[in-house]
Amino acid sequence: MRTSLLLLSLLLALSVRSQDRITIARAAMGTPWSITVVATDTLQARRAIDSAYARIENIEQLMSDYRNDSEINRLVRQPPRRWHRVSADLHRVLTFSRRLARITDGAFDPTIGPLTKLWRRAFRQQRLPDPTSIIRARSRVQWKWVRLRRAGRVRLARADMQLDLGGVAKGYALDAAGAVLEDAGLSVYLIDGGGDLLLGDPPRSQTGWQVLTPSGVVDTSRVAIATSGARFRYLEQDGRRYSHIIDPRTGYGLQDPRAVTVIASDGMSADGLASALSVLGPEGAAGLKRAFPPMVSYWSPE
Numbered sequence: 552m553r554t555s556l557l558l559l560s561l562l563l564a565l566s567v568r569s570q571d572r573i574t575i576a577r578a579a580m581g582t583p584w585s586i587t588v589v590a591t592d593t594l595q596a597r598r599a600i601d602s603a604y605a606r607i608e609n610i611e612q613l614m615s616d617y618r619n620d621s622e623i624n625r626l627v628r629q630p631p632r633r634w635h636r637v638s639a640d641l642h643r644v645l646t647f648s649r650r651l652a653r654i655t656d657g658a659f660d661p662t663i664g665p666l667t668k669l670w671r672r673a674f675r676q677q678r679l680p681d682p683t684s685i686i687r688a689r690s691r692v693q694w695k696w697v698r699l700r701r702a703g704r705v706r707l708a709r710a711d712m713q714l715d716l717g718g719v720a721k722g723y724a725l726d727a728a729g730a731v732l733e734d735a736g737l738s739v740y741l742i743d744g745g746g747d748l749l750l751g752d753p754p755r756s757q758t759g760w761q762v763l764t765p766s767g768v769v770d771t772s773r774v775a776i777a778t779s780g781a782r783f784r785y786l787e788q789d790g791r792r793y794s795h796i797i798d799p800r801t802g803y804g805l806q807d808p809r810a811v812t813v814i815a816s817d818g819m820s821a822d823g824l825a826s827a828l829s830v831l832g833p834e835g836a837a838g839l840k841r842a843f844p845p846m847v848s849y850w851s852p853e
Contacts, residue, residue, distance in 0.1 A: 571589050574586070575601075589754050596737060602735070603731040606728055607727065609722045616667070626705065631706075635706070640723070642704075651823050657796070659799070659830065661695050666688045672731045691709070691712060723820075738752055760772055777812070777815075779811055793806060794807075824839055
């Protein structure tokens with residue numbers, strides 16, 4: 552599904568005259584990225600793309616739970632039950648994450664880090680975590696333990712918390728990179744971050760970017776698209792497949808093989824909603840659509 556999204560979109564991008572199209576691919580946030588813009592000033596476009604990648608790297612530095620020196624890992628090492636000032640980027644992402652956690656009743660949870668680390672180790676060892684370890688890690692997960700103030704301050708309730716913003720950070724980076732391009736006067740672009748897309752204006756003579764979904768081709772622009780699902784990575788044991796996507800409410804990897812594609816107004820919303828819906832299932836779509844209009848979701852067959 553991710554490959555289909557990428558290929559169809561890039562085929563449309565390739566239909567633009569080669570002298571007007573600039574594409575630069577790099578690795579960031581642990582996944583391949585590519586930024587395509589349509590511009591007559593090649594030098595300006597390349598500088599803008601470089602600045603967009605610098606912004607992506609900045610967000611990775613703030614929000615990666617893999618990096619010991621990231622802002623989220625520094626935050627969890629601070630004394631608990633005190634207010635700590637954080638960057639505007641982190642405060643914005645935590646604010647969105649807490650709202651999504653509340654609306655989904657914990658199906659999305661930015662404090663899922665203890666479970667994430669446990670299951671990463673399980674995937675490396677190719678062995679399911681034992682139930683006691685899951686219960687212990689699950690006891691350290693609770694989005695309500697994150698408190699926010701408008702003045703860019705955050706308070707964590709416990710010293711053993713671990714934040715994991717992997718369900719939204721890439722989408723936020725898409726938005727931030729798009730803002731850099733817009734500030735440089737570039738409005739026709741396609742940003743692909745590991746299969747999740749942010750689409751600007753379509754190329755001239757095109758009515759939109761063409762994106763393949765489980766329901767067919769969608770002609771669209773000025774939206775973000777994210778896909779999430781259990782079929783992409785999983786651990787198999789005793790005839791059962793456990794996804795790398797964890798249900799924060801149970802502590803176990805998902806066993807539903809379906810994937811969901813979400814189209815939303817911005818990258819953070821698309822990324823977060825896809826992450827939440829992969830846990831909630833199709834029955835959760837109606838409630839999220841009311842809370843985050845205009846959201847559209849497409850489900851792959853089982």
